[in-house]
Amino acid sequence: MGHKEDLLEGAKKCLVEKGFVRTTARDIVGASGTNLASIGYHYGSKDALLTQAFIALMQQWGETAFQDGMPGADGSLERLRALWEGVLAQHDTSAPVWAASMEVALSGERLPQLRGMLAASQAEGRRGLISLxxxxxxEELTERDERTLGSVCQALLNGLMIQWLLDPGTAASAEEFTEGLRRIAEGLTAAAGGSAGRPLEQTR
Structure with a gap:
């Protein structure tokens, strides 16, 4: 690997071990066996490099969690439950990454550049969740899809992971989480006078 790839791997290692805030440029250099100048040359800044490392870790998480495909019909409760099962199956390895993202989210204005970069990467995550x-x-999803179904899926995912970060012993299982969502959807459908059990659909 070249310095660019070495830096990314080193940043991923530091992100898991130390999080965003405590990771320094020298930490990344030490973990990657490169030099400080390489960070600016290849990524522009330490924050930009850490953001790319975060995105790469999330992509790896998704590929590992759902490498065997997703069971159930598109938009079905079975597919929804499989999504949460895949998420929770990788909890031990993904928890440090989620904790790091929460660290940035709660940083207020102390990390404006990093917060902005991570916020800009959210659309990609929303599209991935909708597709799953x-x-x-x-590539067929619209901005409206991202801002409606994507935003809700992302909020549910973040909320579930926070439960597991705080207390895995009392956090909802995939089955419980899916059942809760089913009950909400059932109540909304009944209130609207629709038919129960209607599969999830995109909003166009």
Whole structure:
């Protein structure tokens, strides 16, 4: 690997071990066997490098969690439950990454550049979640899809992971989480006078 790839691997290691805030440029250099000048040359800044490392870790998480595909019909409760099962199956390895992202989210204005970079990467995460749930290719999704179904899926994912970060012993299982969502959807459908059991659909 070249310095660019070495830096990314080193940043991923530091992110898992120390999080965003405590990781210094020298930490990344030490973990990657490169030099300080390489960070600016290849990524522009330490924060930009850490953001790329975070995105790479999340992509690896998704590929590992769902490498065997997703069971159930597109948009079905079975598919929804499989999504949460895949998420929770990787909890031990993904927890440090989620904790690091929460660290940035709660940093206030102390890390404005890093917060901005991570916020900009959210759209990619939303598209990935929609695609996993509905079976729709990411390139076919619209901005409206991202801001509606994508935002809700992302909020649910973040909330579930916070439960597990705080107390895995009392956090909801995939089955319990899915059942809770089913009951909410059932109540909303009944209130609207629709038919129960309607599969999840994209909002166009």
């Amino acid at each position: 749930l509905t079976g729709t290719p990411e």
